[in-house]
Amino acid sequence: MSALTPINHTRIYLFGLMVMAVALPTSNLLMSLAQIIIGTNWVLEGQYKEKIKRFIANKPALIFTSMFGLHLLGLLHTANWEYAAWDLRNKVPLFVLPFLITSSNPLSRKIVDKVFSVFSISILIATIICAGELTPINNWVRNMLDYPPTEIMDARNISHFISHIRFALMICLSFSWLMFQLLQTQLSLVRRIALIAISIWLVVFLFLMESVTGLTIVIVVGFSTLLYLSVQQESRIIRGISILLLALIPVLTYRYMANMVSDFYKVKEENVADLPKYTASGMLYFHDLDNQQLENGNYVWRYVCHLEIEPEWEKRSAIPFKGKDKAGQFVEYTLFRYMTSRGLHKDAEGLARMSDAEITAVENGIANVRFTEVSSIES
Structure with a gap:
């Protein structure tokens, strides 16, 4: 027989739910406190036989909590016990909360x-x-x-x-x-x-x-x-x-x-005959007219001058021009795609117009300016 009256248990349970409602979007610490309140109250209230019957009779709760059982079965095949223990500890609420709530006295619609x-x-x-x-x-x-x-x-x-x-x-x-x-x-x-x-x-x-x-x-x-x-x-x-x-x-x-x-x-078409042959510094451009790869409607493999852009890139970045960015892509191609998406020529002048933040973006594997300027919904 519990020292607390049933009505007090109900109020403590409701208080725990209210704390949880506040904590869910705001605080992991409060969330832990709410679980402790609800769990401790559940133990002190007693009536375990009735609670187990309620839980077993609740089919959706059984199905939902069975997900935790799948994680336990996964231990048979794990090779990383440290991660497995961490993962299980984080997923314990998937079993505990549905069990505590569905085995407790049902709440009225007004309380819910x-x-x-x-x-x-x-x-x-x-x-x-x-x-x-x-x-x-x-x-x-x-x-x-x-x-x-x-x-x-x-x-x-x-x-x-x-x-x-x-x-x-x-x-x-x-x-x-x-x-x-x-x-x-x-x-x-x-x-x-x-x-x-x-x-x-x-x-x-x-x-x-x-x-x-x-x-x-x-x-x-x-x-x-x-x-x-x-x-x-x-x-x-x-x-x-x-x-x-x-x-x-x-x-x-x-x-x-x-x-x-x-x-x-939408392709920004150009007259092939009018494409410039030289950069502002007098270096020869490379225009691959057969490659139709586009970024924001611009052709990637036009207005390319390797002799200018490679040394200029290595002045501004610790990652080699022929190396790989942090996403595992070749920097050269990430850079060309990014500059093309901005409408820049792939030469010294074009690279000079890129900010330090854009250089960092390319190093991180971002290949299109849209990923930095517009929302992720559009990009």
Whole structure:
């Protein structure tokens, strides 16, 4: 018999879930604390026989937790026990959390909504803080607290609480719950407007973070929601708007993709007879008219002068011109592709127009300026 009353166990369990809802997008430390609270409460509450029965009766939970069993079976074939132990330790929550939650007393719909509300508020606050990385605000705060400033080179790095992939998936989960809430008929106008505003912000943030995975999931969820509204909604106005948006989504997506492809592959044709024979320094150009390789519509193997570009490259980089970049590609070809994508001639003058940051980009294996200037969604 536990020293705590059942109602206190329920409240402790709910408190642990609330802490977890806050921690998921913001803090691994809080996440560990939440698991300790829920796990300790589960042990102290007792009633183990009833809990095991609940877990076994929950088929989805059994299937989900069986994934952990697959990892255990994988130990039979592992050759790296150190990595295997690390991997299993990180995947223990895949078994423990579903087991603790599904074996505990079922939560009412009202309680579940409260937990998801806290989770969505935590997501909202986390996205606002992370979006501040794209403005001077966060560095201003760091300066006030005597912390060094941070420079964001990759938009995905604005997710500094947790991995950007996990963060994007959590945003999608919150977005899905918001869409589900919007389908409820008993919502007040103010609450409905708030849910719509938060949903729009989450989509905007996924664009800011350049999360292709997140945006794809959001489009699928949004499309499914509109499809439901177009069939089930009694209001003709809402049904009409839903049908219109359903029609617009594929059309706008197609136009957007078509424009990107057109910009990337549109060839900038030149009169072969007018191609210059010499560089500004009087060195001979090489034009391979048979090679049709393109970068941003420009021919890669035209305007090439090895005699000029090789010594100039080795003045600015520790990686030899005939060596390999950090992605394992030959520097010569990465450099030529990058310069072509910028519309530069492959000579001393063209290389001089490249910044130190661009030299570093080539050393890292980036072969097209689009990968440094536009979002990863377009590139």
